[in-house]
Amino acid sequence: MTFALPGFDIDKFIRDTLAEDLGEGIEGGGRDVTSESVIPADARFSGVMDSREGVVIAGLPLAEAFFRHLDAQVSIETLVSDGDAVAAGSDLMKLEGNARALLTAERSALNIVQHLSGIATMARDYVAAMRVGSEECTLLDTRKTLPGLRVLEKYATRMGGAQNHRMGLWDAAMIKDNHVAVAGSVGEAVRRALEAGVKPIICEVDRLDQIEPALEAGAHHLLLDNMAPETLREAVRMVDGRAATEASGGINLETIASKAASGVDYCSVGRLTQSAPAADIGLDFTPL
Incomplete structure (x- = not known):
């Protein structure tokens, strides 16, 4: 996966976002206590990211980077590309890997795709209205x-x-x-x-x-x-x-x-x- 934007350090962004969620540097922090206590270390998951509404997609490479940061062996199939307009119910990404890692990265990955796709979708709507x-x-x-x-x-x-x-x-x-x-x-x-x-x-x-x-x-x-x-x-x-x-x-x-x-x-x-x-x-x- 290659995702490069001028002035943006994707590796630092991934590290800092996950560190915030895991509470790194805080007493008692640095781990996902729920996944560690509930999910066996060798458990595996498959997952599907999908859109529940019609949107323009943005941020999928970032979501992939979050998952790969915690599970280098994760299998990811990206089904659409950033900039694509998708209908409600569309599958965006399929993945398979370590259950603990995928659950720990899930929120950060979804947050960024939801946020950036919301922006892309609003931009698309404004362009369409402007064209009138x-x-x-x-x-x-x-x-x-x-x-x-x-x-x-x-x-x-x-x-x-x-x-x-x-x-x-x-x-x-x-x-x-x-x-x-x-x-x-x-x-x-x-x-x-x-x-x-x-x-x-x-x-x-x-x-x-x-x-x-x-x-x-x-x-x-x-x-x-x-x-x-x-x-x-x-x-x-x-x-x-x-x-x-x-x-x-x-x-x-x-x-x-x-x-x-x-x-x-x-x-x-x-x-x-x-x-x-x-x-x-x-x-x-x-x-x-």
Whole structure:
């Protein structure tokens, strides 16, 4: 199994997650007391992970890594791939191995697949709703991610058909109202970022009269914040292709089509990672 994402150490993630569940470093911790006391050391299980609802799958390589970390000899057959849309009742993975190891890894494996698949599924739903308004508009995620899970959550949005916005504070400037307040104006804030050699420069504007100063100062991308569809249309007309345009704020499944229809290049949605419900995915074992 190969699963590599820039900036993500899968081995450390697996170790740290299991260590948290096992209570490593805590007095009396470091073991699964239930499995050790109830399950014979040489007992074996077979299991099937399945989806109880229609979802987009994300995280199966991570689930496999959890099981392999505790049972190097486990037999795993992955039946679908990350990014696949599956129907309710679909089998996702079959496995066979040491019963204690599989039970100890079960919760961590399910947690990550449920969480990431929930994000991927919500992204898919938003893309579908957005397409009603525009076939050209692209869905973006945001930095509203759980601490420590950003790389994985942004991976999940891609599995659902979204595109990643900036990954963090380092790979693009995003000038927002508080930056403008200190700099004195939109134009001055953009000018300072440009003089510092930062690229790209994303500038938030919440009024039409801020557009021209931002563009004249050198902004590459305008985040059009909390604008109604008709205002977005006027903003796109004013920009006239001189910078990328992004609708942000007040976007949900009911409003995204009208926002996208305004002609913006992007719609960004924080709830993809902030509020996506976990997918209903389970794992049932049978003693061998």
